[in-house]
Amino acid sequence: MPLLEINSLTVDYPTRVGTVRAVDRVSISVEKGQTLGIVGESGCGKSTLGLAVIRLVPSPGIMTEGSIMIDGTDIMRLSNNEVRELRGKVGFIFQDPMTSLNPVKRIGDHFVEFIRTHEKEVSRQEALEKTGKILESLGILRERTTDYPHQFSGGMRQRVMIGLGLALNPKLLIADEPTTSLDVIVEAQILELMNKLKKDYDLTLILITHNIGIVAEMSDLIAVMYAGRVVEFGPTEQIFENPLHPYTKGLLESAPNILHPERSMHPIPGSPPDLISPPPGCKFHPRCPHAFEPCPLREPFLVMKERRFVACHLYD
Amino acid sequence: MQTERGRIIVQLIPQFVRLSKRGMAGWTVLIGSVIVVAVVGMTLLAPWIAPHNPIAINVGPIMAAPSSEFPLGTNHLGQDMLSRVIWGGSMVLQVALISVAMCVAVGVPIGLLASYAGGNTDKGTSLVMDSIYAFPGLVLAIAIAAMLGRGVLNMSLAIAVVYVPSYYRIVRSQVLTIKELSYVEAARALGAKSRSIILRYVMPNVVPSVVSVATINFADAILTAAGLTFVGLGLSVAVPDWGWDLTYGRQLLPAGAWWVIAFPGLMIVLLALGFTLIGEGLSELWSPRLEQ
Amino acid sequence: MPPFVEVNNLTKHFPVQKGFLEAMFSGKRDFVRAVDGISFSIKKGETFGLVGESGSGKTTTGRILVRLIEPTSGEIEFDGQPVTRMNAEEAQTFRRRAQIVFQDPAAALNPRMTVGNAIKHALDIHGIGSDIERREEVLRMLKRVGLTPPDNFHNKYPHQLSGGQRQRVVIGRAMILKPQFVVADEPVAMVDVSIRAQILDLMVSLKQEFGLTYVFITHDLATANYFCDRIAIMYLGKIAEIGLRGEVFKSPKHPYTVALMSAIPVPDPKHKPERLIPRGAIPSPITPPSGCRFHPRCPKAFNRCPNEDPGMTRITSTHEVACHLFDETKAGQ
Numbered sequence: 002m003p004l005l006e007i008n009s010l011t012v013d014y015p016t017r018v019g020t021v022r023a024v025d026r027v028s029i030s031v032e033k034g035q036t037l038g039i040v041g042e043s044g045c046g047k048s049t050l051g052l053a054v055i056r057l058v059p060s061p062g063i064m065t066e067g068s069i070m071i072d073g074t075d076i077m078r079l080s081n082n083e084v085r086e087l088r089g090k091v092g093f094i095f096q097d098p099m100t101s102l103n104p105v106k107r108i109g110d111h112f113v114e115f116i117r118t119h120e121k122e123v124s125r126q127e128a129l130e131k132t133g134k135i136l137e138s139l140g141i142l143r144e145r146t147t148d149y150p151h152q153f154s155g156g157m158r159q160r161v162m163i164g165l166g167l168a169l170n171p172k173l174l175i176a177d178e179p180t181t182s183l184d185v186i187v188e189a190q191i192l193e194l195m196n197k198l199k200k201d202y203d204l205t206l207i208l209i210t211h212n213i214g215i216v217a218e219m220s221d222l223i224a225v226m227y228a229g230r231v232v233e234f235g236p237t238e239q240i241f242e243n244p245l246h247p248y249t250k251g252l253l254e255s256a257p258n259i260l261h262p263e264r265s266m267h268p269i270p271g272s273p274p275d276l277i278s279p280p281p282g283c284k285f286h287p288r289c290p291h292a293f294e295p296c297p298l299r300e301p302f303l304v305m306k307e308r309r310f311v312a313c314h315l316y317d
Numbered sequence: 318m319q320t321e322r323g324r325i326i327v328q329l330i331p332q333f334v335r336l337s338k339r340g341m342a343g344w345t346v347l348i349g350s351v352i353v354v355a356v357v358g359m360t361l362l363a364p365w366i367a368p369h370n371p372i373a374i375n376v377g378p379i380m381a382a383p384s385s386e387f388p389l390g391t392n393h394l395g396q397d398m399l400s401r402v403i404w405g406g407s408m409v410l411q412v413a414l415i416s417v418a419m420c421v422a423v424g425v426p427i428g429l430l431a432s433y434a435g436g437n438t439d440k441g442t443s444l445v446m447d448s449i450y451a452f453p454g455l456v457l458a459i460a461i462a463a464m465l466g467r468g469v470l471n472m473s474l475a476i477a478v479v480y481v482p483s484y485y486r487i488v489r490s491q492v493l494t495i496k497e498l499s500y501v502e503a504a505r506a507l508g509a510k511s512r513s514i515i516l517r518y519v520m521p522n523v524v525p526s527v528v529s530v531a532t533i534n535f536a537d538a539i540l541t542a543a544g545l546t547f548v549g550l551g552l553s554v555a556v557p558d559w560g561w562d563l564t565y566g567r568q569l570l571p572a573g574a575w576w577v578i579a580f581p582g583l584m585i586v587l588l589a590l591g592f593t594l595i596g597e598g599l600s601e602l603w604s605p606r607l608e609q
Numbered sequence: 610m611p612p613f614v615e616v617n618n619l620t621k622h623f624p625v626q627k628g629f630l631e632a633m634f635s636g637k638r639d640f641v642r643a644v645d646g647i648s649f650s651i652k653k654g655e656t657f658g659l660v661g662e663s664g665s666g667k668t669t670t671g672r673i674l675v676r677l678i679e680p681t682s683g684e685i686e687f688d689g690q691p692v693t694r695m696n697a698e699e700a701q702t703f704r705r706r707a708q709i710v711f712q713d714p715a716a717a718l719n720p721r722m723t724v725g726n727a728i729k730h731a732l733d734i735h736g737i738g739s740d741i742e743r744r745e746e747v748l749r750m751l752k753r754v755g756l757t758p759p760d761n762f763h764n765k766y767p768h769q770l771s772g773g774q775r776q777r778v779v780i781g782r783a784m785i786l787k788p789q790f791v792v793a794d795e796p797v798a799m800v801d802v803s804i805r806a807q808i809l810d811l812m813v814s815l816k817q818e819f820g821l822t823y824v825f826i827t828h829d830l831a832t833a834n835y836f837c838d839r840i841a842i843m844y845l846g847k848i849a850e851i852g853l854r855g856e857v858f859k860s861p862k863h864p865y866t867v868a869l870m871s872a873i874p875v876p877d878p879k880h881k882p883e884r885l886i887p888r889g890a891i892p893s894p895i896t897p898p899s900g901c902r903f904h905p906r907c908p909k910a911f912n913r914c915p916n917e918d919p920g921m922t923r924i925t926s927t928h929e930v931a932c933h934l935f936d937e938t939k940a941g942q
Binding site for chain 1: 772858872
């Protein structure tokens with residue numbers, strides 16, 4: 002049984018000028034111990050999808066359709082109390098470590114408070130003990146629990162955020178652009194750390210990013226999103242070797258590649274669609290070099306092709 | 318002239334309709350505007366709609382309760398309260414308008430120039446402004462008004478001094494942010510002079526917050542003007558004024574004549590509320606917010 | 610041919626803002642040594658990359674090059690003319706010749722100015738052409754930067770455009786004065802991935818058309834590798850390594866360059882990188898380490914490193930590195 006199974010999930014944001022469908026009938030499943038990379042441009046719905054898994058879709062967004070099963074539990078049916086429990090079981094790491102910590106609270110207190118809201122029977126002493134252990138596994142000295150966030154560098158703060166994500170021994174860790182605001186070297190440190198933690202804590206990881214290089218390195222599976230839809234979903238190596246969807250192909254070729262500069266930076270024409278009035282049919286068709294008659298007329302279904310899923314009329 | 322005015326009003330109507338489609342904030346502005354327009358209109362039309370001369374005494378019985386003949390009652394001089402309420406806003410409104418205009422004319426340029434210049438100019442100006450700001454507003458206004466003497470202009474000036482720092486502060490905080498934005502850097506890179514940077518890049522982005530402060534400030538000025546009159550620094554008793562009515566009404570309250578104080582007080586609160594609603598609504602409408 | 614831009618021993622130290630009490634009781638002023646003695650030269654028609662992490666001083670250097678910041682010391686010569694000592698008239702001419710493109714296109718445009726006016730203002734300032742000619746010129750530029758049809762974009766406000774379109778406006782505004790020298794400060798960092806290559810291609814075609822010289826500031830080595838002819842790697846206000854693109858990328862010499870290159874994620878799942886990640890984080894630029902600034906994090910540091918500041922050592926006629934490792938090999942020869 003997959004650890005995470007998302008079925009036909011749809012998230013809508015009603016706005017004054019119309020409804021924005023941020024996530025559009027997304028179906029994804031991830032086995033225990035795998036790393037799933039969700040890639041796409043800003044506004045493609047990847048962050049909303051991540052937040053939906055912990056039932057944290059920001060207002061006024063609503064999940065209008067579909068189901069999310071974590072370890073066999075349908076999280077759409079949970080009561081408010083159970084949702085809080087869920088947020089303990091699923092760790093979440095946000096993009097910006099600078100604003101996610103309370104500046105007037107010691108690092109240790111962040112952990113103690115977080116642990117004790119979810120596990121009331123744990124004493125303060127026990128929680129601090131656990132915090133020390135987690136911080137050590139992240140390469141932070143135990144003594145630093147009494148420091149304030151401003152005494153940490155950006156990279157160290159992101160380690161603290163990862164630590165908080167791990168504090169309740171989650172099975173699933175979702176990281177939304179965890180290294181985007183960090184420098185290259187710190188990014189490499191954090192990614193290395195996440196790989197180590199994945200083994201140590203037996204985690205399933207969902208990595209949301211726009212950086213193709215990071216998914217290539219970290220993930221077993223890739224879901225490529227465009228305008229709220231998953232357009233291609235499958236094993237990382239296959240997707241890189243032979244991308245089926247023209248958007249996936251464009252995305253791979255537009256990424257800079259330091260080893261093969263000649264194979265990189267090929268632009269995708271046009272710009273990402275306006276989600277309030279997306280183009281009809283396949284939402285990628287105005288930018289697609291292979292578009293043909295059916296593309297503007299109907300939306301392609303996600304179909305199985307060569308051991309992966311793709312939503313493109315070329316493969317109907 | 319008449320048709321010109323008519324056309325402006327006709328053009329304004331769709332604007333208000335559009336406001337009602339912009340959620341809570343739009344409605345707040347709309348309701349505030351209706352209140353303000355109603356009160357201002359009433360004051361402007363006072364000579365035609367007031368049933369009696371507001372300062373004529375013994376128009377009716379002394380301290381009569383509201384009745385069909387005197388809907389808001391009469392005071393201890395037998396003056397008609399309805400007529401006094403209708404007339405009584407003129408001074409308050411004039412003072413508020415002039416003082417707000419003075420504040421904008423002084424506070425905004427000082428804020429723009431001093432904070433754009435930065436350094437010691439900014440520090441010095443801020444020190445002066447913060448010192449004024451530290452005084453309790455009404456007390457300072459009373460002191461200045463007592464020094465200057467009576468009169469609409471003097472009263473406006475007293476109030477303006479109190480509120481200039483509010484404008485200075487809002488402008489300064491905005492300029493400090495805008496100054497660091499790359500579009501100001503870009504203008505400098507293009508070779509734009511400081512004057513043109515302030516006028517074309519900084520000021521247009523400060524105006525919305527100044528307007529919303531100004532409307533809220535109208536409310537404050539109205540309360541302060543009424544307050545000044547209440548403590549006896551207002552205009553001559555011969556001019557009908559809500560503030561005076563409050564002063565005398567207070568003495569009549571023990572005798573059970575609540576109407577003398579209640580209706581003028583209500584008008585002050587209503588007018589202040591109207592301006593506050595507009596200001597709060599506008600600042601909400603203009604504040605940048607995430608669309609997604 | 611003499612270099613087009615020559616930078617000599619440039620420094621910029623920003624005073625650290627202190628609290629009121631602190632300033633009263635401690636007489637000493639602290640400085641952020643953002644740029645601390647760098648020298649390089651740029652040839653006409655070249656794309657010169659300034660690459661580094663945050664705090665390396667690359668952005669400050671770029672700002673100084675276009676006279677948005679006064680340097681603390683050092684010389685810059687632009688086409689034979691000293692940039693730091695110009696009178697008002699020379700400065701105004703310099704503005705027409707040197708422009709800058711910013712990182713965040715949303716912040717680089719006045720939200721209350723239409724796209725057309727934003728570009729036209731440059732022509733207004735320098736009094737170029739009549740009002741009608743200016744408008745024509747702006748429309749031509751909008752078309753040139755790919756905002757077609759230009760009439761549609763002319764009266765739009767920045768918030769009505771996408772990120773990529775805004776960056777095109779920013780580029781158009783920089784180009785309207787027909788400059789010869791453009792500093793591009795992370796021009797694609799805040800633009801969508803699929804659009805980045807479009808923007809860079811636009812910059813390349815503008816370079817060819819106008820014979821531009823670029824300084825390309827970036828934290829992203831992979832983009833620099835795609836875009837630049839020559840690259841300087843900066844670390845904590847100093848240049849660690851400088852050379853032709855091929856030299857720096859194919860045979861990086863400075864341990865910091867090596868680390869930086871190995872840290873970049875490669876979009877190829879079969880590539881298993883050998884990571885040489887330095888320990889710890891970048892030290893504070895207020896109190897930078899003694900000697901070589903990279904020594905506390907350097908895997909190859911030895912006794913000379915904390916004590917002596919390495920000068921630039923020539924590897925080839927175009928490739929220089931500031932590292933004692935190469936200093937010694939040279940000394941041994």
